[in-house]
Amino acid sequence: MRYGTARPRRLRGDLVKRNAAATGYSFPPATRPEVWRQHIPPVTAPEPLNDPRIAELLKVEPGTRVMCRFRVTGPEAESPFQVSTSWIHPRATTVPGLASPAAGPGSWQHRLETGGHWPITWIEIHRARMPSTREAALLEIPMSLPVLEIIRVGTSGDDGEPVEVTECVVASDRVETLHILHRDESAREPWPDVTNVRAEIDTER
Template sequence: MPRYEQVANDLRARIYAGEYEIGTTLPTYAELTELFGVGRGVISSALGLLEREGLIRVVKRAGIRVLDWRIQRRRISRGQSVMRDPYRGYVFPAASHAGEPWVMHGKAHRSYEPAPDRIAHLLGVEPGIAVLRRRRVTSPANEPPFQIVDTWLSPEAVRDAPMVAEASTGLGGYIDRLEEAGHGPISWTEHSRAKIPSREEAALLDISGESAALELTLIGTSAASGKAVDVTVRVIPADRAELVTELRRDDSAQWPVSPVTPRPEEGSG
């Protein structure tokens, strides 16, 4: 076994045993090289392995933090139903359970930000143009940050429904305001992909920059213009969620199977 794997195994065992508690820091690079009698390169490789496993996060000038590895993976049901709550408005498939309290980490932010290339493409605007972004970081109560939620609203959406740019968008939320402004009924499509989080995303989610993240992008399309009026992007640590989809039988796959007439042999009359 390579020496860096031996070091990683030792540190992993110490973390699981509680010798290095969650939220504390590991010894410094210099202390680890002395502890294991190896060079800095071996320590760097061992820590990189533990980072990719989501056990630690190396933060410049702050040390090597031990992350909460006990958090259970949550299931996100990817059904096709969009429901509606009379008070909260539209409810999309999520990782929350009925009645489970969720909290916000920090404050919700509203700001005009340069549209990243992908967001600009989806909204049909020039890359880099200032677009309204509503951001919040949330999780179940008493858990570390679970997701970053960024909602980008097209300039037309803000023009037609100015209330979407305010702190409180009123009963039902910003989607109700968009539909009331003439864009209803809005339809949605969702794209899912894996990605490496940006440095900012890793910091907000308190995860290693080496860890994979799950990105769910929900595109809301106006019935009036046929164009996207909002794009909501959720970034979730990949080791904390799994997508679950219930498969349904098509009419052609109903059971019991109907008798099938044998195909005529090739070349027969």
């Protein structure tokens, strides 16, 4: 199994780019200017959505048959970087070409938008966990190595409801996150003058 052979990628948590190689988007794990490939044949097919967490985020009942896109991808010269599973809301499955496996990375979101859901906005939920047996095998990592799970919820610009939920699973030794912190309004003004604090402390000794 591969372990620690690639330099970790830094994920800028708020940056989505247009894909320079195709019509679509590049999300944080894929924002470097490099060619990614499919490590197994991609699968696009209706499947029951049995994960109650994902079903709740997509706003469907658990067990609902939902269009599922399954991918294992990564840079061309490296081992698999991420396992990606996307669930598309049933109301959007009539969008032309959406079910085609040929809709490459990020381009299927473009098809959703041209099908009436422009502009999609996203939020991400990150957590660390241990991999499943299947995830470890697909990522070529030991079961003892934690993974970073990224759940991305895409909201339709048409009706303001979730139109897709994507789960990305990445080996934890291959990624680090970067977050820019912004001051709340309550923290934007300078602090009051505290030049006498030192003297007050000395007096109490």
